[in-house]
Amino acid sequence: MTLRNLKRPARRRVVLGVAGLAAAAGLGGIAAFRAAAASRGLAIRTRAGVAFGTTVALTAAGRDPATIEAALTDGFAAMHAVEAAASLFRTDSALAQLNREGSLAAPDPHLVALLRFALTLAAETDGAFDPTVQPLWPVWSSAAARSARPAADALRAAIDRVGWRRVRLEPDRILLVPGTALTLNALIQGYAADRVMAALRGRGIADAFVDTGEFGAVGAHPDGAPWRLGLADPRDPGRLADVIAPFTGFAATSGDYNMSFSDDRVDHHIFDPSTGHSPGGLSAVTVTAPTGLLADGLSTACMVLGRDRGAQLVAAHAGCAVRFTDKV
Template identity: 70%
Template sequence: MRSPPRPARRRVLLGAAGLAAATALGGTAAFRALASRRGLATRTRAGLAFGTVAALTVAGPDEPALDAALDDGFAAIRAVEAAASLLRPDSALSRLNRAGYLDAPPADLTAMLAFALDLARRTDGAFDPTVQPLWPLWSEASARGEKPEAAALRAVVARIGWRRVRLTPERIAMEPGTALTLNALIQGHAADRVMAALRARGIEDAFVDTGEFGARGTHADGTPWRLGIADPRRTETLAAVIAPFTGFAATSGDYQMCFSADRADHHIFDPATGRSPRDLSSVTVTAESGLLADGLSTACMVLGAARGRDLVAGFPGCTTHFIGKA
């Protein structure tokens, strides 16, 4: 399971041949020119979210509707952050972790947690939102240039277990010593919420980057969206390209936040051992929802390629791209 923020960018966005031309000709201005040839206006707005930069791009004939859609999209992002960002001490999830219970939890939090607990059940705990206590253990040891002592690791693993959480629409409660992270889901869920807000405004062509990706319609020049998957050992290059790209995609990798120079120890944890899984460098999953893509990509990192494929096969419409350790 993944724990706190993922600061680096992981994939390269391509919008078909038109985006390469737009970059060469001046970026945003060229992108707008491509849209205008189709009788469309375009807007792109970026802002800090989830410890990284979120960016939303929309196109359509009605400029005020585009601006309103972007307002709604970022409002959705802020609502998700308020529900479950561990970067915010006032978020509902941060308050839950401090108190051990939370009454009247917000809908975004209950939706993510319900999905997390169901995925934990489906994976026999390979995906587990209660891995949060591993994060301070590993980060503090890493700051000393060390790894956690075996006894300390065993003590923290004993506090992990998704069955330690009780969820109802009215209340979330946890056993003493339990702490939750939804960082393996929050950006995918945010992509869902943003895309829903854009659809509600009648936006047909959109690309959403909340740290995970969503796309509908087409690129500004009328060609399909494409999504590049970064090579985990040379992140400035592409390992593969998803084309055409519609729906949602999420990537989990060993290269975002590492506790060892060889990337054997990183921010994705096997809940059974408290250590990082060793078989894969990255997994990209496409799905009909960002929440599903995000959760499955993390689960597959823990399960490995063979068991991960079996898991994803149970969700129609999903695809996977596995990259092994170099």
């Protein structure tokens, strides 16, 4: 096994949304796609940006371009509000403040919603999903920077600071046992997809495709075809391993290839809270669900639980489905 510095690929999935579906439909690219939409009396707008440490893009269609533009503005505002509450990529987020100080009064409602869901899922999975694994991150990233694995004592010290029961969520404040630190990275992009979709609906948008790092779709593609979502091969991200078609609702993928500490992806950013190491059975899990928050949380939990227990977990949630890719 070769250790290496942490590296993030540009994207971890392939999306067949706007240009991708146009090409697949033989429409000759985005210009022809827009012409097809216009022939149905529809305008389409796509806006891209950066959030949660990755590229994001929102696509919406409708009959009034000004309304679409306003909806996209609202969508990005919703993403930035979620970032301000719970992103570890921002040192000024409410979550970053909580981790520094160990308590937070009058917490941001987005942070409360995310943490409440995280603690509920932790209880449901007997801690396989745990938002307090953050102390493991600097131990692994520091070791990887030295082309090594963490020393046993350093790893044990970090594990001793992990445990979802070390968090108290009260009506007007959040308290952490000293030494505890939270990460909601396994939920935040799915939750953001929910908030963006709500913002678009607020402007009356009925046809949209949302990419916040996780995905959501509503209505239909403006050329009249259903939305489709392409899933990248975990070992060859430039190749499609599967296509979800039609795609509506929300989807999230967790995999060993998004952020890894070793070239063979034995060590990666998803941790088993009980061992401090990465689970070894799966390369990727994709969950489709009625909400992005649920899809995101279940996909991470399934990586830790493995195929059999993960399938049982997903089956317990109405409207959800799961696709597993075994470790190779």
